Amino acid sequence: MTTRILFVCLGNICRSPAAEGVLRHHAPTLEIDSAGTGRWHVGDPPYGPMQAAARARGYDLSDLRARQFKPGDFDAFDLILAMDTDNLHQIEAMRPSGNATPVELFMRYAPGAGFDHVPDPYYTGDFDGALDLIEQASSGLLAAL
Numbered sequence: 224m225t226t227r228i229l230f231v232c233l234g235n236i237c238r239s240p241a242a243e244g245v246l247r248h249h250a251p252t253l254e255i256d257s258a259g260t261g262r263w264h265v266g267d268p269p270y271g272p273m274q275a276a277a278r279a280r281g282y283d284l285s286d287l288r289a290r291q292f293k294p295g296d297f298d299a300f301d302l303i304l305a306m307d308t309d310n311l312h313q314i315e316a317m318r319p320s321g322n323a324t325p326v327e328l329f330m331r332y333a334p335g336a337g338f339d340h341v342p343d344p345y346y347t348g349d350f351d352g353a354l355d356l357i358e359q360a361s362s363g364l365l366a367a368l
């Protein structure tokens with residue numbers, strides 16, 4: 224069964240904590256976490272504009288703190304979902320030998336959305352657009368579990 228799901232982005236302060244908050248809101252019994260491939264923001268709460276955009280839709284991200292993705296995450300989770308292909312490649316480069324945990328692009332669960340990745344709102348400034356994609360993919364993921 225797929226009950227432990229890890230979302231991964233670059234900084235772990237925008238896209239992956241938003242996905243964590245959205246999915247937890249809709250599926251409180253799943254074990255959900257998020258991490259970043261980078262280490263710049265370790266220990267930080269989600270970026271203020273991301274928190275505000277999420278809060279406006281009913282998602283409270285204030286308790287989340289950034290951490291860095293680590294090889295042990297392959298055993299700790301049943302499914303690892305990357306926000307973009309760069310994240311995916313960074314994750315795959317750390318896969319322990321013999322491990323078969325699926326690592327997928329999150330947006331594969333929203334095939335009609337027109338994106339294979341979630342554009343990084345830290346750079347685009349489009350926090351609502353990111354949340355739109357994350358909500359669509361979360362809904363598709365829940366239907367696929």
Ligand code: 4NP
Nearest residue numbers: 232233234235236237238345
């Ligand atoms: P995220 O966005 O990967 O969606 O959390 C980023 C936030 C911060 C940085 C990069 C991406 N940064 O380099 O500081």
